[in-house]
Amino acid sequence: MKDVSSRRWIGLVFISLAVALIIVDSTIVNVAVPAIVDDLGISSTQVQWVQEAYTLVFASMLLLFGSLADRIGRRRMLLTGVVLFAGASVGAAFAPSGDLLIGARLIQGIGGAMMLPSTLSLLNATFRGRERGIAFAVWGSTIGGMAAVGPLLGGWLTTSFSWRWAFGINVPLGILIFIGVLLTVAESREDAAGRVDAVGAVLSVVLFGTLVFGLIEGRSLGWWQSERAFTVGPWTWPWSLSPVPVAFAISVLALVGFVAWARHRSRAGRATLLDPKLFAISTFRSGNIAAMVVSLGEFGIILSLPIWLQFVLGFDALQTGLVLIALAVGSFVASGFAGASSGKVSPVLVVRIGLLAEIVGIAWVGLVVGPDAAWGWLLPALFVYGFGVGLATAQLTGVVLQDVPVQLSGQGSGTQSTARQVGSALGIAILGTVLFSSTAGILSSSLDDRGIPAAERDSVVSAVVDSAGAAIAGLEQNPQTADIATDAKAAFSDGTRLSAFTAAAFLAIGLLATIPLGRASRREGRREEPRGDVAAAA
Template structure:
């Protein structure tokens, strides 16, 4: 391989990383911009919730379909299409005059993100081999961890200095740079057309199933797990039945999983094209790696859900200051990209995964210990740094473990499956950790107000205000001398709730560490039938 070709591959890695950074930042950048959006557009609390969650919902629902499409239609092609769709969605978001249109364009962004993520992994899997593949995955994983933490900082700065619309508008020049780089530096590759037709049935079932799962997990706390506990009003659509839409969505998802397995097995047996070749799960590294990735995701990013709320509503930080406080997490994740390659070369990818999970566990548990209403930033900064290093190591190397033995021709659907597993784990983690946060908050605040002798009606009103605003009402309570003592109770209750949320995330990470014992067990199973032939053909036909 010539030096020029080698340089193009590494510059191509930079382009792929920028694409991943763009979609990951957008998943977190909006969190700190929502208050300004509510004020500017007159959004309701339900609108604000869906402005944040519509992106995640469609993103997770399309990952499997996008991964398979990348294999068949071309990995670079789908990556480019994803960037174009994402930029168009960003333009729409930046110009949206009302909440329904903003939600609609967030859905468009989710489509673009779903096309980019599995295509990015598949491109790396097809472009790099051996030790270089491990380095590429380390950069990819650290990009995810680091940019997830940078999102609140960037969003806080843009919202404060310019406008919330620039939280979306920044994607326009960045997208143009990525498109130019991809056209110049990324080679095209696809699997050989060894099977005819498209698996439209599998695609439809998977989208309905994943939508049901993610919707149910995210919205259970808000709408009720069985009976409807609050209004359901999304962009003008209202659900008025007594039964919550959550059990309906989850039941539909369970039926979808069963139908998907049946359809894919039948198509595979008949030699027809499939969305997900279930024979991939015969590969131990793929099967066990996905199990660990899903479990670890339950606790891995839950911190980014609760900590910004605590920083702004309890410690009184501005959006920008909260982003600055989270910088050690980003620094740790980027630092891990430099540590991962030599560590993996000496001790192996599985060791790096376990070390990463252990560091995440230590960092999150440490945060649970130090969080209190008066905790200064320097007391939790070391915990965030340790946590960030762990995220960088575990995220990068678990990806390498999952895809290590997957034939290149199947890398799109394999990377889509891995990304879907992580998204489902994150959705479940947010559902569980959100429930822990707000249930603990209500319980401890209620007990404190009862001890003060606050009448039941006033007590319930304070609890509802603090809980429904995710702590934002604490500032209003503190500003009134008559309710200032109640604000102190709320700060203490929110800190206690954040502490128990961190301990719950620690429990998930501990389970993931135990599950990682299965990684690396036994010898590699043979490739799925025709796997080696497909890989050789793909390698020979890559552009």
């Protein structure tokens, strides 16, 4: 028995490494983006797609793979995801163009969607009672900490070697995780789970895929009328109406169809991709809403801050990563605090403390940002922000799934992860739009004040925005455009500041969204271990 117990905890290490691989890869790219821009010459829209291609398919397929994992085996699904993720990382590392890099990121997203809900379900099936809470605290702190370790690792690899190693590092890590999970994690599945809801799976992929697509492409394609051509291979969008509102309409129709189909299958006693009865659980329903709103604000600033540090303050990728490590330190400190307060302080209260810390930290970042900023003030701001992320992430996950039966853990985990990832995609898309749109508007106004002709003004603004700030260095090196570079730095700083304040506003809304959680917790008389078939965490 002692050997079995020891093996479970060793397995936890490798499961946490699998989570770390997903999170590190999604954040490591942020620091590598400027080098990718320089090497491949990608546009600002492609910059967003390098980020969002992964998130789009990741969010779209979490429900599907969470449900499949319950049926075919959670360990098998995790191992399959690791292999696919590592293989796609090889393609990303050798990508000769932005389009091929985005394609590799899409495949990585599929692998990540196989991995994340499988890790949650494996922990839920392996641990019980207080051990389960500890296991998921480790899982949650891994997410918070790795969100900042990724930029440091990416900065070191990009500066010392190449941005391509930011993807190549996934291969040896994937091999280590595969072997470790195979040797230490027992297989688990639900033999009576029934057949997969294929129609529900298709509808869910269409729902989340079109939603994220519309949010990412709205700024460049146009929110209503087409502002530039949308081309897929040899085919070009033929209408003046932008594809963005069409994508949103499809998303709404897919949502209606998904809900109606799930209710129909549930009434017929057949398996569904997402059991409607889960939403009768108040903590699950309210918690997922809160998780999605909170994720709108969390991590979104990680898109703009590395770009600002490198193209405005002149940091290299490694220096940028070292600044962001303050976020990881805060997250790891928070995990210790959360462990010490377990059973003594209400998890909902811990979530709220975490969100308050995030709001203070991210607003602090916004106040510090400027073209001549004293970057040292970013360190305590990011520490406070990371501390809040570490508290809120793990505890909110536990609150969401505390009353979900084990036999529905795959669906519950997939739903919770989907809510977070959709929120993250929405946040990055919205904050990216705020960053680049506000930068364009402010820079255009500044150049007008200098009396720059309209054609030249538009050319400069397009160069700065389309390059995601990379063009600023070239403007600064030319004595004739040095003043314009100064304006560009100020505009990009203002855009970054507005992005930070927008993130803080989303987090404040997320804090308000936790109010029903407190009421549900009091009504249902939360206990340390409500029953044997209850998931204590996500």
